[in-house]
Amino acid sequence: MSNRNVAGLLVDTLVAAGIERIYGLAGDSLNAITETIRTHDRLHWVPVRHEETAAFAAGAEAHLTGRLAVCAGSCGPGNLHLINGLYDCHRSRVPVLAIAAQIPSQEIGSGYFQETHPEHLFAQCSHFCELVSQPEQMPRVLEIAMRTAIARRGVAVVVLPGDVALRPAVGTDTAPRFADPQPVVCPSAAELDELAGILNGARRLTILGGAGCAGAHAELVELAGRRQAPIVHAMRGKAFIEYDNPFDVGMTGLLGYASGYQAMMDCDVLLMLGTDFPYRQFYPTQATIVQIDVRGEQLGRRTRIDHGFVGDIQATLGALLPRLAPNPSDAHLRQAREQYRQARQGLDDLARTETDGKLIHPQYVARVINELAAEDAVFTCDVGTPTIWAARYLAMNGRRSLLGSFNHGSMANALPQAIGAQVSHPGRQVVALSGDGGLAMLMGDLLSLRQLKAPVKVVVFCNEALAFVELEMKAAGLLDFATDLRNPDFALVAQAAGLLGLSAETPEQVRPMLEQALRHDGPALVAVRVSRQELSMPPTLSFDLVRDFGLFMVKAVLNGRGDEILDLARVNLKR
Ligand SMILES: Cc1cc2nc3c(=O)[nH]c(=O)nc-3n(C[C@H](O)[C@H](O)[C@H](O)COP(=O)(O)OP(=O)(O)OC[C@H]3O[C@@H](n4cnc5c(N)ncnc54)[C@H](O)[C@@H]3O)c2cc1C
Ligand SMILES: Cc1ncc(C[n+]2csc(CCOP(=O)(O)OP(=O)(O)O)c2C)c(N)n1
Numbered sequence: 001m002s003n004r005n006v007a008g009l010l011v012d013t014l015v016a017a018g019i020e021r022i023y024g025l026a027g028d029s030l031n032a033i034t035e036t037i038r039t040h041d042r043l044h045w046v047p048v049r050h051e052e053t054a055a056f057a058a059g060a061e062a063h064l065t066g067r068l069a070v071c072a073g074s075c076g077p078g079n080l081h082l083i084n085g086l087y088d089c090h091r092s093r094v095p096v097l098a099i100a101a102q103i104p105s106q107e108i109g110s111g112y113f114q115e116t117h118p119e120h121l122f123a124q125c126s127h128f129c130e131l132v133s134q135p136e137q138m139p140r141v142l143e144i145a146m147r148t149a150i151a152r153r154g155v156a157v158v159v160l161p162g163d164v165a166l167r168p169a170v171g172t173d174t175a176p177r178f179a180d181p182q183p184v185v186c187p188s189a190a191e192l193d194e195l196a197g198i199l200n201g202a203r204r205l206t207i208l209g210g211a212g213c214a215g216a217h218a219e220l221v222e223l224a225g226r227r228q229a230p231i232v233h234a235m236r237g238k239a240f241i242e243y244d245n246p247f248d249v250g251m252t253g254l255l256g257y258a259s260g261y262q263a264m265m266d267c268d269v270l271l272m273l274g275t276d277f278p279y280r281q282f283y284p285t286q287a288t289i290v291q292i293d294v295r296g297e298q299l300g301r302r303t304r305i306d307h308g309f310v311g312d313i314q315a316t317l318g319a320l321l322p323r324l325a326p327n328p329s330d331a332h333l334r335q336a337r338e339q340y341r342q343a344r345q346g347l348d349d350l351a352r353t354e355t356d357g358k359l360i361h362p363q364y365v366a367r368v369i370n371e372l373a374a375e376d377a378v379f380t381c382d383v384g385t386p387t388i389w390a391a392r393y394l395a396m397n398g399r400r401s402l403l404g405s406f407n408h409g410s411m412a413n414a415l416p417q418a419i420g421a422q423v424s425h426p427g428r429q430v431v432a433l434s435g436d437g438g439l440a441m442l443m444g445d446l447l448s449l450r451q452l453k454a455p456v457k458v459v460v461f462c463n464e465a466l467a468f469v470e471l472e473m474k475a476a477g478l479l480d481f482a483t484d485l486r487n488p489d490f491a492l493v494a495q496a497a498g499l500l501g502l503s504a505e506t507p508e509q510v511r512p513m514l515e516q517a518l519r520h521d522g523p524a525l526v527a528v529r530v531s532r533q534e535l536s537m538p539p540t541l542s543f544d545l546v547r548d549f550g551l552f553m554v555k556a557v558l559n560g561r562g563d564e565i566l567d568l569a570r571v572n573l574k575r
Helices: 006-016 026-039 049-064 085-090 138-151 164-165 188-200 217-227 236-241 258-265 313-323 329-349 362-372 385-394 414-426 436-441 443-451 466-475 490-494 506-520 542-560 563-574
Strands: 019-024 045-049 071-072 094-100 128-131 155-161 205-209 231-233 247-249 267-275 288-293 307-310 377-380 402-403 430-435 457-462 499-505 524-529
Touching: 006 138, 006 164, 019 026, 019 049, 019 414, 026 045, 026 071, 026 094, 026 164, 049 094, 049 402, 071 267, 085 094, 085 155, 094 138, 094 164, 094 457, 128 138, 138 155, 138 362, 155 164, 155 288, 188 313, 205 236, 205 258, 205 329, 205 402, 217 236, 217 313, 217 385, 217 542, 231 236, 231 258, 236 247, 236 329, 236 385, 236 402, 247 329, 247 457, 258 436, 258 457, 288 490, 329 430, 362 385, 362 430, 362 506, 377 385, 377 414, 377 506, 385 402, 385 430, 385 457, 385 466, 402 414, 402 499, 414 436, 414 443, 414 457, 430 436, 436 443, 436 457, 443 490, 457 490, 457 506, 466 506, 490 524, 506 524
Parallel strands: 019 045, 019 071, 071 094, 094 155, 128 155, 205 231, 205 267, 231 247, 267 288, 288 307, 377 402, 377 430, 430 457, 457 524, 499 524
Antiparallel strands: none
């Protein structure tokens, strides 16, 4: 222990905290750290081809375990490449420590080769970012960084010059303990009485639940049953709310279901539970709005609220339930459920096999993935239309997980998140739903799948376009421009990278190829040629509903340009 250098102290501290791996890409400013890991048997280096991948991968691990995960980048451009992935981790509130190596300490401030100032660069995507300029700061700065990432759930960055990492450590021999405090945050008894009074008085209560409902499924369903309330979910709440839930009426938002939108518009009281659903146009304007969130600063952030309470959803609902009376009327719930049935029927119809000519509908691909995937699969979906297909066709069951770049909205997240999910959970099936634009953006890390022996299954929705952007252009009444993609044969690219590579060109090939890929004992990629023009807005069957939906789109994003959407809807509904 006494011969340790600062890098050795850093590694020992991480190991003592239960860290098993660091995702990263080597560089000389990281040499002291990688050299220590080389001879260490409890900490593994996970090499990737782009540091952004390292950050996304660490975020995926942290998401699935709920514990701290670590990534590293070398000085200057190396750690600069981490930034977009770290933004995603930070905005998704997953605890990630980034080690940003720095140029030699005596050169800082001289405009030296590769010099940047990570303390400034990472400031916006971290809760903590400090430079270690002398060995005496370690391990204290590292401990504070780790505790901050865990306690505030987000990113912390330790900036470490390569020469400081090589210097003898002067820190304590005692490894710090990282307790995992589990305080129960619940509104006071008086607040709970007030909350119960509001809910007991509601005739048409609708619940909007989000990621903060994780672990509170039973309480949520009991609350909805007691008050006969439909439950709408925000995207990050899907995995925790939708399954085994007789009160579920789907998602809201631009990609949501008409039923989710309608249930929120028709209520007299909206109860927001652990959600930061961002789109203000989708909140009701007349209803009484009540919000519960464990973070007080989240209250009233997205819509005006009438009552706000600070509490953990599970604890709060547990304390609230005994105070709630049964609602004698189920009219609101029945109406919302019927609208949901219709919306779901419309979505399922769109996922049928029949196609125009030889086109493969992406909805069908997503449906088949859902049918074939394991009961505890981890899905990742790229920003772009794969997010839509995941939201609508992947059924969650309490054991499956769904990861995306939902809050930061960065393309190219699916492959790197799949890498982190697979490396940290070797026993689970991991399926990435990638866009052809998204895959190409960080395609270098297809090579990592083979190198890491990570049996990720990548399904590429090849629509030869930045299709989501085209959709937005159409919605705004613009002609498509700058969205064409001339793709290579991704199956051949995959084969060259040492993966099983398959290409589905016809609807008949989709299911057998996906089956083959999922059975394959190793990484696999299936490139599916899907149709380019797909209406991804909430589908509806009757013209009245289309018209309502048109209005809803106008209200949401179109600034009065609803005609194009109606035309698009008519075209899509004809088939
Ligand atoms: C292309 C694209 C399109 C999208 N379209 C849609 C769409 O149509 N509809 C949609 O819903 N989303 C959509 N999204 C996702 C959207 O941007 C948001 O990420 C999502 O709506 C947020 O979901 P959330 O509120 O569940 O999670 P978050 O934004 O993460 O909010 C969770 C909230 O819960 C709180 N919380 C956490 N734990 C607890 C706890 N234990 N107790 C109490 N509170 C807690 C947090 O403080 C936070 O306020 C889209 C994303 C992309 C990339
Ligand atoms: C890094 C980044 N660049 C640009 C965007 C804007 N953007 C959002 S979706 C999208 C298209 C994604 O294309 P692709 O991955 O091919 O998926 P598709 O929508 O075509 O299915 C773009 C360019 C973004 N979100 N992130």
